[in-house]
Amino acid sequence: MNQQTLRLHGTDRVRYFAPVGLCVFLGLLCLGLACVSVLLTNIQQAAAITVTGLLGLLACGAVGGLLLKLQMRWLRYDHVPLRSSPEAAWDAVHHLALSAGWRIASESPGRTLRALTPGSMFEEGERMAVEFGPDEVLVASICDPAVGFTLTGQERCRRHCEQVRRAVLAIG
DSSP states (O other): OOOBBBBOOHHHHHTTEEEEEEHHHHHHHHHHHHGGGGGOHHHHHHHHHHHHHHHHHHHHHHHHHHHHHHHHHHHHEEEEESSSOHHHHHHHHHHHHHHTTEEEEEEEEEEEEEEEEOOOOSOEEEEEEEOOOOOOEEEEEETTTTTOOOOHHHHHHHHHHHHEEEEEEEOO
């Protein structure tokens, strides 16, 4: 079980980290504003625009850094100790997924389970990733990158991970 973070590939990775990319883009615009202000002939206006550009750069950097830190944390797997066989844990999680109405995206009995939680008009879906090892189960949940980024969806992701944790611990 050497993989400790959920891996995203291709467009999913780009979509997931798009908010950080937007902060980088806006920060570069602010930096460009500060650099172009040196061409102004009025020193007071140039100083005001330079300060504004640099403050914008700092704000975008802070927001982008915070978002990146949060998103990297959300990709980390939660470790759940396994007191039974990986197959029994997989059966429990598979039953949970079916009873909760999750759509199974991929499965390998006793090894991995990937699922999508249902979304509605006001509540977007999340992605669940569960990996089963001999001693532990790894669980991660993120807001579906295909749907978009949401800070409020992380609470639902945490609840889904807790459901999986309870299901695994209940069979031990």
